[in-house]
Amino acid sequence: MKQSPIFVRTxxxxxxxxxxTTDFPRSQRFVLTKRLQDAVLDFQECILEAALSxxxxxxxRLEEADITLAxxxxxxxxxxxxxxxxxxxxEHAARMVAEIGRLLGGWRNPQPQTRATMAV
Numbered sequence: 001m002k003q004s005p006i007f008v009r010t011x012x013x014x015x016x017x018x019x020x021t022t023d024f025p026r027s028q029r030f031v032l033t034k035r036l037q038d039a040v041l042d043f044q045e046c047i048l049e050a051a052l053s054x055x056x057x058x059x060x061r062l063e064e065a066d067i068t069l070a071x072x073x074x075x076x077x078x079x080x081x082x083x084x085x086x087x088x089x090x091e092h093a094a095r096m097v098a099e100i101g102r103l104l105g106g107w108r109n110p111q112p113q114t115r116a117t118m119a120v
Contacts, residue, residue: 004051006103010044013096024084032082036075043068047104062108069104073097 017040024033046068050061076097080090 004103004107006047006100006107007051009096009100009103010047013093013100014040014044016096017093020085020089024079028084032075032079036072036079039068039071039075043072043100050107059108062104065104066108069097069101 018037021033021037043065046061046065050058050065053061073094076085076090076093079085080087085093
């Protein structure tokens with residue numbers, strides 16, 4: 001499997017996010033912290049499964065990835081509102097997730113090929 005930018009960006013996001021979650025309140029470790037961690041890891045699994053699938057199965061996995069990424073966004077926003085992430089950290093995370101979302105959107109909706117590119 002070729003290393004697509006979405007896999008690299010997601011991996012980078014996970015490596016950035018997981019250490020930050022260890023600073024969240026201990027009382028939330030098995031509630032919101034776990035939900036956020038699970039959502040980001042579930043997203044990684046969805047795109048891996050999509051890469052290994054074809055046709056309708058791939059489309060289903062990509063849709064599931066899109067839904068899971070929306071959950072990641074929600075949990076990040078909630079964590080920020082609870083003041084467990086500083087404004088700069090939240091902005092950085094939001095930029096990373098936005099880029100991942102654009103990459104996912106490009107994968108889900110590839111541009112139609114023109115006749116010139118199909119002939120090549």
